[in-house]
Amino acid sequence: MRKIGIRQARIFMAVANAASVTGAAKVVNRSQTSVTKSIQDLEHQLGVPLFDRTPKGVSLTAFGDALMPRAELAARAFTAAEQLVSPAVLMSAPGAARFFRMDISETWLDGFLAVVSHQNIASAADHLGIKPAAVSSSLRKLEDSLHITLFERTPNAIICTTLGRSIAQYVKLAQSYMRNACDEISNMQGVQVGHVSVGTMPYTRTMIIPRAINQLLAEHSDLDITTHDGPLDDLVAALRCGDIDVMVGALHGPGSDGGLSEERLIDDQLAIIVRAQHPLTRLKKVEWKDLLQYPWVLPRHGTTTRMLFELVLENRQEEKPSHIVETSSLVLLRGLLVESDRVSARSRHQILYEEQSGLLATLPVDLPETRLPIGITTRARSVLAPAVEMFIEELRKVAQQVSKTL
Incomplete structure (x- = not known):
């Protein structure tokens, strides 16, 4: 498998910027022979x-031109990590200065990130296929x-410090740029390979993301796709460090630091959902008092859907439902609604197939104040891998299809 090491990327940039091996050797403080061999x-x-x-x-070839911007982004990630460390440490530890200049052993980095991920030396060693003693030595x-103290050791665990975890996020981001460069070079050779890591949010998991994946893989079957779900904060953190390439769902703003970029695909809003044979489906006009006669199923507090629903109650000064079942599981929601006269508020996208199959129905209750932009979130000022760009293009196509049907 192709891999570009962090130190290799540093030497590559030095040669490209100096336009000579001799000049690069002076910059990286290595012999010309060493630089030549690295390239x-x-x-x-x-x-x-x-x-x-x-x-x-x-001078750079077309392949070198593809690598250069991604190597520069990797260098920028290490520079950002350096800002986390006190100047006194940088002055007193030559090794720290070399680390943040990307002059670091890939073996050390792999061991470091594996332990951050697994929080256990033995598990990290098993993941890397090496002995635990080798991982301990690298750390x-x-x-x-x-x-710098990267980990706190206890008799039963090894726990990453706050500083260590923050540095690890930037290292992972830098490595993700190197993986993207490998994918781009393969793409330039006519080999459609690559991996897309997608952060999924509730509004898009039922139909938008699955359809985009199916359409992409129908044309490019050699691509690999992994989806991730979880709390919004966890997904954002994973996106920032490169564990996720793109998030798809409700847009929440680019972040206070401007580190995220958003693209709106469609607008969505909540609908009132019941089983297809619910007594309320026989009414031409449904009032709020009608809805309150039945028990409710709602997402947990703090979720986007729950906050929008509570906004409706506040704006309309309506009474809150009582006897609520809280769940964010669509599988459980379907069972609760189909087997009872309960009422729920969700996006129609989330119950599209149940509505088409005659299991669930939406009531004629308009909730325009719950309108919410749905779209794509990526890292700002980033260079996306070809596979990610193709996936995003499929998302745009699906959004156009959806806007015509709902």
């Missing part, structure tokens, strides 16, 4: 030339080099 090894790993060589120096050398 040759990288080109061999990728199977493509990154530089055109002439007696006057070197010790990394912490000694940085003069």
Whole structure:
């Protein structure tokens, strides 16, 4: 499998910026032989030339041009991580300065990130396919080099410090850019490979995301796709560090630091949902007092849908439903509604197939104040992998299809 190491990316950028091996060797403080070997090894790993060589120096090939912006983004991630560390540490620890200049062993980085993820030396070692002693040695050398405590050790666990976890997020982000570069180079060679990691939110899990995935894989069956769900804050954190490529769902703003970029696809709003044979479906006009005669099923407090529903109650000064069952599970919701006269408030997108199959129905109750933009969230100022760009294009197509049907 193709892989670009962080140190290799540093040396590559030095050669590209200096337009010569000699100049790069001075910048990275290595011999010309070492720099030449690093570039040759990288080109061999990728199977493509990154530089055109002439007696006057070197220049980037098309493949090198594809790698360069992603390598620069990786460098920017390490620079951001450096801002987390006190100047005193950077002055007193040469190893820390080298680390944030991307002059670091890939073995140390892999061990560090594996332990952050697994919170256990043995599990991290099993994941990496090496012995626990090797992982412990890498961590010790990394912490000694940085003069930073990355983990707190207890008799039963190894816990990442707040600083260690923050640094790990930037390292993972840098590595994600290198993976994207590998995908782009493969794409340039006519090989459609790649991986898309999608953060999913409730409004889009039922139909929008599945349809986009199916349409993408119908044309590009060699791509791999992984979906992630969970609380919004967890998904945003995963997006920021590169564990997720794109989030799809309700838009919540680009973040106070401007680190996220949003694209609106469609607007959605809540509907009142009941079983298809519910007594209220026989009414031409449904009043709020009619709804309050029945028990309700609502999402948990703090979710977007629940907040929008409570906004309706506040704006209209309506009485709150009593005897509520709280669940965010669509499977459980379907069972509760189909087997009773309960009422719920959800997006029609979430119950589209149940409505088409005659299990559930929407009541003629308009809730315009719950209108919500649905769309795509990515990292701002990022270079997306080809597979991610193709997936986003399929999402746009699905949004157009949905807007014509609902």
